[in-house]
Amino acid sequence: MLEVIDSHKQKEIIESLCLQALEVREAIEEVSIDMWGGFRKVVQEAFPNAVIVYDRFHVMRMVNEEVKKIARQCGLGKRKEQFLLLKNGVDLNAGQKVQLETYLQIDKRLRKAYEYKEEFRWIYERSQSVDEGQQKLEDWLLKARKVYGKVVQTITEHFEGVCNYFIRRSSSGVMEGINNRIKLIKRQGYGFTNFENLRLRLLAGFAKKGCCSP
Numbered sequence: 001m002l003e004v005i006d007s008h009k010q011k012e013i014i015e016s017l018c019l020q021a022l023e024v025r026e027a028i029e030e031v032s033i034d035m036w037g038g039f040r041k042v043v044q045e046a047f048p049n050a051v052i053v054y055d056r057f058h059v060m061r062m063v064n065e066e067v068k069k070i071a072r073q074c075g076l077g078k079r080k081e082q083f084l085l086l087k088n089g090v091d092l093n094a095g096q097k098v099q100l101e102t103y104l105q106i107d108k109r110l111r112k113a114y115e116y117k118e119e120f121r122w123i124y125e126r127s128q129s130v131d132e133g134q135q136k137l138e139d140w141l142l143k144a145r146k147v148y149g150k151v152v153q154t155i156t157e158h159f160e161g162v163c164n165y166f167i168r169r170s171s172s173g174v175m176e177g178i179n180n181r182i183k184l185i186k187r188q189g190y191g192f193t194n195f196e197n198l199r200l201r202l203l204a205g206f207a208k209k210g211c212c213s214p
Helices: 010-017 022-026 037-046 056-073 079-086 094-104 108-126 130-144 149-157 159-163 173-188 195-207
Strands: 030-033 051-054
Touching: 010 037, 030 037, 037 051, 051 056, 051 159, 056 079, 056 108, 056 149, 079 094, 079 108, 094 108, 108 130, 130 149, 130 159, 149 159, 173 195
Parallel strands: 030 051
Antiparallel strands: none
């Protein structure tokens, strides 16, 4: 089901979600969100039984942004340079690995940031249980705090929700796809004169694909 409301206010979003029957809302088991503070309260108010999962890709993005920041400090500000630092290491070809190594030789902190970034990705990829993922993340936080100070603090503050990913490996991927389609519909409409026209167009656009109903 998809609905569109004309508000970004936390209270009004909660009110809209609570229009659904309580038994429907109580049946929601997990909700994947990013770390914006307002989302947590919305989930807690509207879906009282839901486990909050902090989206893997938003957490990984924080780590990647720190790698990019350190790379710029080392003079590696070009997109193609940062691309090699951010790409999954196992997907690099031989030539890219050689070029990456030249970048990593520039600065010890950059090398550590890259190695910890790859380790962080593998924790997500390879952990088979909540306990395993939690233990590996705890070990990573201890090692990486000298390089990823603010990132480590943020993950620590949201640790339970980050580890909840390992329950069912839920993410916000579907929601990201919906957001991209909304952007496409808005471009195709060349702008909408009022909110209701936009709402109806979005609901009609998604209904055609059978993913929701008004």
